[in-house]
Amino acid sequence: MSEFRKDPVSKRWVIFSPERAYRPSDFVGEEEIIEKPKYCPFCSGNEKKSGDEILAYPKKPDREPNTPGWWIRVLENKYPALKTSDSLKKKGIGIYDKMDGLGKHEIFIETEEHIKCISELSQTQVEKVILAYRDRYVEISADKNIKHILIFKNYGEDAGASLEHSHSQLIATPVVPKRVETEINGAIDYYHFRDRCVYCDIIDQELIDKDRIIEENEDFIAFNFFAGKVPYETWIMPRLHNAYFSTISKGQIKELARIIRRVIKRIKLHLGDVNYNMVLHTAPVNTSTRLDEVFHWHIEIMPKLTKIAGFEWGTGYYINPVYPEDASKRLREIVVVDDDDAQK
Numbered sequence: 001m002s003e004f005r006k007d008p009v010s011k012r013w014v015i016f017s018p019e020r021a022y023r024p025s026d027f028v029g030e031e032e033i034i035e036k037p038k039y040c041p042f043c044s045g046n047e048k049k050s051g052d053e054i055l056a057y058p059k060k061p062d063r064e065p066n067t068p069g070w071w072i073r074v075l076e077n078k079y080p081a082l083k084t085s086d087s088l089k090k091k092g093i094g095i096y097d098k099m100d101g102l103g104k105h106e107i108f109i110e111t112e113e114h115i116k117c118i119s120e121l122s123q124t125q126v127e128k129v130i131l132a133y134r135d136r137y138v139e140i141s142a143d144k145n146i147k148h149i150l151i152f153k154n155y156g157e158d159a160g161a162s163l164e165h166s167h168s169q170l171i172a173t174p175v176v177p178k179r180v181e182t183e184i185n186g187a188i189d190y191y192h193f194r195d196r197c198v199y200c201d202i203i204d205q206e207l208i209d210k211d212r213i214i215e216e217n218e219d220f221i222a223f224n225f226f227a228g229k230v231p232y233e234t235w236i237m238p239r240l241h242n243a244y245f246s247t248i249s250k251g252q253i254k255e256l257a258r259i260i261r262r263v264i265k266r267i268k269l270h271l272g273d274v275n276y277n278m279v280l281h282t283a284p285v286n287t288s289t290r291l292d293e294v295f296h297w298h299i300e301i302m303p304k305l306t307k308i309a310g311f312e313w314g315t316g317y318y319i320n321p322v323y324p325e326d327a328s329k330r331l332r333e334i335v336v337v338d339d340d341d342a343q344k
Helices: 123-140 178-194 198-209 250-271 310-315 324-332
Strands: 003-006 013-016 053-058 070-076 090-093 096-099 104-109 148-155 167-173 213-216 220-224 234-238 276-281 298-303 318-320
Touching (some): 104 123, 220 250, 220 324, 234 250, 250 324, 310 318
Antiparallel strands (some): 070 104, 104 167, 213 220
């Protein structure tokens, strides 16, 4: 029987319709043989062609910039959606508003090797990736023109990736996106109503119910979200309340790297080489409203298994054919072997 479920943060309704149910095998992507292309700008040896690095973690202290021998490199996107500027000019045209395309658009190249997915990287390598996320987030947030920093990963062509070499992106904007405002306003409303963080309450509820949890460790919990917009939508949340990703500790980086690798491995072992988007949700920066008590940073992983069509665009509702309780049960059944020394 179909069921409406309400997201307690955004207040968005999602329709779960098992009558439209897919068998797990209907979601399984085709396995591809990974062959190194004739030329990949992100591979080791092509550093000078791919662009000057903004940040790099060298494997040896005497490494020269833009040469091989690195854990991770961060570059300005060659085709940026936004560009750095010292000023932000705003202008009104009748009832319309516009401003300069100020911001930052950066690429995190996550490994020297031609590897597709972050789950295939070693534990150490993923820790370096998360550390780079934090370092760039901290530096960019010092720019008072920047109000929001989005860090995300597109895996696969259907998810928006134009290159298969494992990488992430960062886009910083001078305004807070409307979708982020909706999320924040929902968290504020809940806090005013109950004097508690809605995300902390979500964690407590998941720990009580237990039937949507996929993975957990000392610092993080991963679960299929109660009102997930897409099948197998997975949230990873820090147990300790914090609004800002910039405050993540070294110990948390280690545990976050471990749970990201394990969760994505479960998804891929169950669904095959499925495309997905992974998005870091964190509080805006340089705004007049502090959100320390209200917001709770987290990561959302959304496999690309269904299409958004006319009904979704027309209503804002999403139709999800897989209940999160069923998805988490299937993912928990997957045996994942920790191979922390692989790819080092």
